[in-house]
Amino acid sequence: MKRKITLIVCCFIGIVCLLFASAYYLMNARSFQIFGGLTNQVETDELVVALTFDDGPTEKVDAILALLDDYQAKATFFLIGKDMKNNPQQTRKIVEAGHQIGNHTFSHERMIFQSQQFIKQEITKTDQLIREAGYQEEIDFRPPFGKKLFGLPYYLSKHDRETITWNIEPDTAEDKLAYVQEKIEPGSIILLHPMYDQSGEELQLLEEILQLLTSQGYSFITVDELQNL
Ligand SMILES: [Zn+2]
Known part of the structure; x- marks a missing residue:
């Protein structure tokens, strides 16, 4: 009897662990979600x-736009x-320069275990600000920290909105440029974080990526353009 109870407890713990592991995988998966469309690269x-x-x-927009301009790059x-x-005014500058703008929520909180009402507010308030800046194209969505589970993908699919993630994240590598050089392939989506960059390193990395990939014959287009190829 005692052995039977131990076995049942072990099975139960095993199942709970498996459920947690699956949820964790799902939350962080870059190329898969349960509801709706997700793109992390294009073939x-x-x-x-x-x-x-x-x-x-942020105030980094000017420097980013100038660099993109130098390489005739759209982002x-x-x-x-x-x-x-x-x-x-920074949002308007991005629109006027002809780049694509996507929604990254209003408060940048993790969109995990949030109510549909909260998700709706986060997304619609941000859409409104994007429209106020004069952007007229379809607005894609990217979750903060790339994290999503059930509620967010459900909301997005119900509203016919696509999730855009990435397949190249230089910030995860020690030698970021070498990592880009190794991983790059046509149709890649690269994630960078130059907006709060106080060291100047992320802007420098952006310039190095522009230089490197231009020398390899690549051109830089928006996610929308990539999807419409
Ligand atoms: Zn973010």
């Missing part, structure tokens, strides 16, 4: 990639509502 033979910048806008900016509220 193509053309030498094109999409640079994506998360967070902001995609996933902006935070509260940052747009504080820097409306």
Whole structure:
């Protein structure tokens, strides 16, 4: 009897662990979610990639736009509502320069275990600020920290919105440029964080990536353009 109880307890613990492990995998998966469309790269033979910048806008926008301009590069900016509220003129500059703007929520909180009402508010308030800046194209979405489980993908699929993640994240590597060089392939989506960069390193990395990939014949287009190839 005692052995039977021990066996049942062990099975129960095993199942709970498995459920947690699956939820953790799902929450962090870059190429898969339960509901709705998700893109983390695009299959193509053309030498094109999409640079994506998360967070902001901040006063770094001028420097980022100037660099992109130097390389005739178009990029995609996933902006935070509260940052747009504080820097409306920076959002407008991005729109006027012809780049793509995406929604990265209003408060940049993890969209895990949040109510549908909260998710709706986060997304619609941010959409509104993007529209106020004059952006007229379809607005893609990227979750803060790339994290999603059930509620967020459900909301997005119900509203016909696509989730954009990435397949290249230089911040995870020690030698970021070498990592990009090794991982790059046509149709890649690269994630960078230059908006709060106080050291200047992320901007420098952006320039090095622009230089390196241009020398390899790549051009830089928006996520939308990549998907429409
Ligand atoms: Zn972010």
